[in-house]
Amino acid sequence: MTKPAQTRTPAKGQKLRIAAVADLHVKESGSESYRDLFTEMSTKADVLVMAGDLTDLGKKAEAERLASDLRSCTIPMVAVLGNHDFECGAVDDVRSILKDAGVHLLEGQAVEINGVGFAGVKGFAGGFGRHMLGSFGEPAIKAMVAESMEETMRLENALRQVRSERAMVVLHYAPIAETVEGEPKEIYPFLGSSRLAETIDRFPVSAVVHGHAHRGRFEGRTPGGAPVYNVAAHIEKPTGRPYAIIEL
Numbered sequence: 525m526t527k528p529a530q531t532r533t534p535a536k537g538q539k540l541r542i543a544a545v546a547d548l549h550v551k552e553s554g555s556e557s558y559r560d561l562f563t564e565m566s567t568k569a570d571v572l573v574m575a576g577d578l579t580d581l582g583k584k585a586e587a588e589r590l591a592s593d594l595r596s597c598t599i600p601m602v603a604v605l606g607n608h609d610f611e612c613g614a615v616d617d618v619r620s621i622l623k624d625a626g627v628h629l630l631e632g633q634a635v636e637i638n639g640v641g642f643a644g645v646k647g648f649a650g651g652f653g654r655h656m657l658g659s660f661g662e663p664a665i666k667a668m669v670a671e672s673m674e675e676t677m678r679l680e681n682a683l684r685q686v687r688s689e690r691a692m693v694v695l696h697y698a699p700i701a702e703t704v705e706g707e708p709k710e711i712y713p714f715l716g717s718s719r720l721a722e723t724i725d726r727f728p729v730s731a732v733v734h735g736h737a738h739r740g741r742f743e744g745r746t747p748g749g750a751p752v753y754n755v756a757a758h759i760e761k762p763t764g765r766p767y768a769i770i771e772l
Contacts, residue, residue, distance in 0.1 A: 540640045542692065543568055543599075544755040545767040546575035546735020549608065550590040552583050558590070562597040565767055571637055572599055574627075575735040575755055576606025576646060576696025584617040591625035600637050601627045604644040606696035606736060630694060632678030634685035640730075640772050641686035645679045647697030647734070648672040650717030657713060676719040683727045690772045693724055693750075695734040702744030703754040704737040721746040730772045742768070 543565035548558060565572055579586035594601065609618050619629060628635045630644030650657050650672035659669040679693070698704050698716030707715060715737050724732060725748030732746070735756040742759050744752045757766040 539771040540571060540638050540690070541569040542571045542573055542640075542770045542772065543767045544573040544575065544733045544753065544770055545757055546696065546733070546754075547577040547606070547738060547756040547758065548574070548590070549577055549580040550586050550593075551580045552585040552589065554580075554589075558593040559596040561766065562593060564765075566596070566598040568769060570599055571640070571642075572597055572601045573642070573692070573694055573733060573755075574601070574603040575694055575733050576604050577608040577735060578603060578606065578622070579609050579618060582609045582611040582614055582618055584614050584621065587618040587621040591621050594625045594627070601625075602630065602635065602637070602642045602644065602694060603627050604630050604694050604696055605646050607646075630682065632682050634682045636686070636688050639688055639690060641688040641691040642694055643679065643682035643686055643691060644694035645675050645682060647679070647695040647699070647720050648675040648717060649697060649714045650719060651713035652701040652716065652718045655713070656718050672717050672719055676717070676723050679720060680723045680726075683723070683729070686727070689728075690730045691728065692770075692772060693729050693732040695720060695732065696736050698734050698737055698740070698752075698754065699724060699732060700744050700746055700752055702741060703734070703752055704740040706739040706741060707737050715740075721748075721750075721752075724748070724750055731770055733768075733770070 634643040699720035738758040
C-alpha cells in the first residue's frame with residue numbers, strides 16, 4: 525500500500541516549491557546514503573521530484589536501499605524511471621518497491637498535488653531537430669523510432685489528464701539539445717528527442733525537468749518557450765546542491 529505523504533499545503537495563490545533531482549544511481553553495496561539529502565529537501569520544498577536513474581543497475585536491492593532512504597522524506601514524492609532502472613530486467617520489482625515507499629511513479633500518467641499537475645514518462649532517444657532519427661531502413665532502426673514515438677504518445681496522454689492551470693513535465697531523457705550541451709555531440713541522439721518537446725509545446729506546461737545528461741547544462745527552453753531544467757545530480761545548479769528548487 526502507498527503510504528500518505530506528509531506535506532505543508534500552500535495557501536491559495538501561493539507558489540509550490542519543487543525539489544527536483546535525477547541520476548542518484550543508488551548502488552547495492554555503496555556506502556553513500558541519501559537520507560540527509562531527502563531530509564534537507566523536505567525542509568526546502570513542498571514536493572520532491574526524481575527524474576530517473578534512481579538505481580544504478582535496476583536491481584531489487586538497490587531499489588530497497590533507495591526506499592529505505594526515502595523514509596526521511598516528509599513531502600509528496602513524484603518520479604519517473606530512467607534507462608539504468610531497466611538494466612537488470614527487474615523493473616517490476618523496482619516499480620513495486622518505489623510505489624510501496626509512497627512514490628507517485630509516472631509512466632504515462634499524471635498526478636495533481638496542491639494545484640500543480642505532474643505528467644511524466646521516461647522518454648527515449650532519437651535526436652534533435654533536423655538531426656532527429658527517422659523511421660527508415662532496417663527493422664532495428666524502425667523499432668528504435670517506434671519506441672521514441674510510443675513514449676511521446678504516453679506523454680501526450682499524461683498531459684491530457686492534467687486539469688490544473690500549472691503543470692510540470694517529468695522526463696528522464698531530454699526534450700531539447702540545449703540542456704545536453706557539454707556532452708559529446710556524437711551521443712546527442714542517445715540523450716533525448718525533439719519529439720518530446722513537440723508534444724510539450726502543444727500544452728500549457730509551466731516547467732520541464734529531466735536528467736540523463738550528466739555533463740549537460742542546467743537550463744534551456746523548448747521552441748515554444750517552456751522552461752526546461754536538467755536536474756541530474758552532477759549538474760551545477762543555482763542552489764549549489766545536487767537538487768534544484770523550482771517554484772510554480
